[in-house]
Amino acid sequence: MRTIVLSDLHLGSRTDADVLRLPEARAALEEALRSEPPDRLVLLGDLLELRHGPVADALDAARPALEVLGDAVGPGGRVVLVPGNHDHALVAHWHDRRSLRREPPLTLSERVERHGSDALSAIASALAPARLEVAYPGLWLRDDVYATHGHYLDRHFTVPTFERLAAGAMERVVGPIPAAGATPADYEAALAPIYAWLHAIARGRTGFGASRQRGSQHMWQVLTAKGPRPVRRRALAAAFPLAVRLLNRAGVGPVRAELSGPELRRAGLAAMGEALRRLGVDATWVVFGHTHRPGPLDGDDPAEWRPGGGPALVNSGSWVYEEVFAGRDGPGNPYWPGTLVVVGEDGPPRVRNALAGWRPAL
Numbered sequence: 001m002r003t004i005v006l007s008d009l010h011l012g013s014r015t016d017a018d019v020l021r022l023p024e025a026r027a028a029l030e031e032a033l034r035s036e037p038p039d040r041l042v043l044l045g046d047l048l049e050l051r052h053g054p055v056a057d058a059l060d061a062a063r064p065a066l067e068v069l070g071d072a073v074g075p076g077g078r079v080v081l082v083p084g085n086h087d088h089a090l091v092a093h094w095h096d097r098r099s100l101r102r103e104p105p106l107t108l109s110e111r112v113e114r115h116g117s118d119a120l121s122a123i124a125s126a127l128a129p130a131r132l133e134v135a136y137p138g139l140w141l142r143d144d145v146y147a148t149h150g151h152y153l154d155r156h157f158t159v160p161t162f163e164r165l166a167a168g169a170m171e172r173v174v175g176p177i178p179a180a181g182a183t184p185a186d187y188e189a190a191l192a193p194i195y196a197w198l199h200a201i202a203r204g205r206t207g208f209g210a211s212r213q214r215g216s217q218h219m220w221q222v223l224t225a226k227g228p229r230p231v232r233r234r235a236l237a238a239a240f241p242l243a244v245r246l247l248n249r250a251g252v253g254p255v256r257a258e259l260s261g262p263e264l265r266r267a268g269l270a271a272m273g274e275a276l277r278r279l280g281v282d283a284t285w286v287v288f289g290h291t292h293r294p295g296p297l298d299g300d301d302p303a304e305w306r307p308g309g310g311p312a313l314v315n316s317g318s319w320v321y322e323e324v325f326a327g328r329d330g331p332g333n334p335y336w337p338g339t340l341v342v343v344g345e346d347g348p349p350r351v352r353n354a355l356a357g358w359r360p361a362l
Contacts, residue, residue, distance in 0.1 A: 002036065003141050005341040005349075007044035007149065007289025008318035010086060011065055012058030017320045018049065019337050020065040025319070025358060029065075032340060032354035033072035041073050041130070042141070044289050044316055045084025045149025047123075051202045055089065059122050066126035073130035080133045081123065084149035084290060085163070088195040091136050093117050095192070106184035108146065108281060109139045137184045141343050146281055146311070150288030152187040156271035159264060160244060160255040166194045168252030182278040261325075261334070265293050266304060273307030286311040287341055287349055292318040292325070294339040294351055314349045316341045321360055331356045 010018045019025040033041070048058040073079055083090045094112045112134035114120040124132040138148030155177055157164045167190050171177075174189045241257040248254055256263075268291040276286060294317030296305045306312045317339025325335040331353045338355025 001039045001345065003040045003042055003343040004033065004036065004038040005042045005044050005141075005147060005287055005316050005343065006319065006339075007084070007316040008046045008292055008320060009043070009062075009065065010046055010049040010318070010320050011062035012052065012060075013049040013320070014052040015322075017322050018061075019319050019321050019355070019358070020068075021061065025338075025355060026065055026068045028338070028354050028358060029319075030068050030072050032352075033069075036342060037077075038073060039077055040141075041069060041077065041079045042139070042147060043069075043079065043081045044147055044287065045082055045151070046086040046289065047081060047083070048087040048090070050087050050089050051198050054203050055119050059119065059126075062123075063126045066123060070127035070130040073127075075129035075131075077130050078133055079127050079130045080135055080139060081120075082135050082138060082147065082149055085151035085154075085191070085195055088151075088192065089199040090117065090119055090123075091134070092196065092199075094136070095188070106137065106188065108137070108148075108184065108279065110136055112136050137187075140283075141287065142346075144284035145287065145343055145349065146283040146285075147287040150272055150290035150315075151191065152184070152275040152279075153268060153271035153288075153290065155187060155190055156274040158254060158256045158267045158271070159259065160247060160253075160257075163191075163194060164255060165247065165252050167191055168247075168255075170194060172251060177278060180278060181280065184279070187275070264291070265295070265334075268293065269304055269313055270307050272313055273310050276310055277308060281311060283311045285314055285349055287314045287316060287343070289316045289318070291315060292320060293334055294318075294353075295334070297334055297351070312348070314341055314351060315339075317351075317353075323360070328360065330359065 009020055011020060012018065020029065048062055050058055069079065091112055093116050097113070097116070114124065114132070114134060120134060137152070138146055141147050154161070154163045155167050170190045170193060177186050177190065244255055244257040272288055293315055295315050296302060317337070319337045321337050326337065327333045330336060336353065336355065338353045338358065340352050340354055342350045342352065
């Protein structure tokens, strides 16, 4: 069985970062899927951007891309959706039902009932003639390959992102993640309330999510800019390490003041490895998304992609173009959108890019 993994499409983004809103990007994806027809297509989290507005708006924007995916897979193929943090609301009804039924804690791979979810029904309709299945928080692609979105890594991330700090604050309420023998339910307790809050705000059409995303990108530019900067920006950059120390003293860390592309990669891989260790994931390879940094790529240190000697990590990148990270130079930038991961009958998962020839409009 050939499986192709896509993640972080963020369809319906109000920042227009989701490249599959563009016909030329959809055509490139369709060509890539037809060149290596998958028996199974896995949408590994953040398919929809549900933090920028109501679900109905995201579904309307997503339909053209979903139709391309469904047609490419065809009636004999399967599409497996694994929600992430930005579209966690797609499994909220299922979590509630499990709680009411007093079902056992989540395992690493659960089949999600679509019954009762209008959003999942709409996704299934747009993907027809392909058949939709839903799994959470991950699924086994082979006996030796596990796949999950990767948002649980936020609990161990050392870069002070919004969700990392929110998760640290939540831990003070619900308690720490067990150092060993943790279950997905432990991570959900620390993270799901944050997702629910952000989704509730988005339903009010406030644009809060999109504004916060733009603000985060602006802050990143301020803190990582080289060369001369205005006095206010220099002052902000100088205050950042002090703010990080205060956050650590407040008990929402540990986080570090270092911000760079290499540090984002290193910290993300280390955090993912720690989450897998605590969950006891016994796999040779783990495919994940979330960080938007695909790999391993040429020139990457293989040891970095196998943190702690655990499973070898493979990241599925994104289909999001954000100039602050990706620049304009094409796939030579590791954050360039358009990544697919191909998982065959055996051997390591392969990372490839379907948008090598695409460039954003000036």
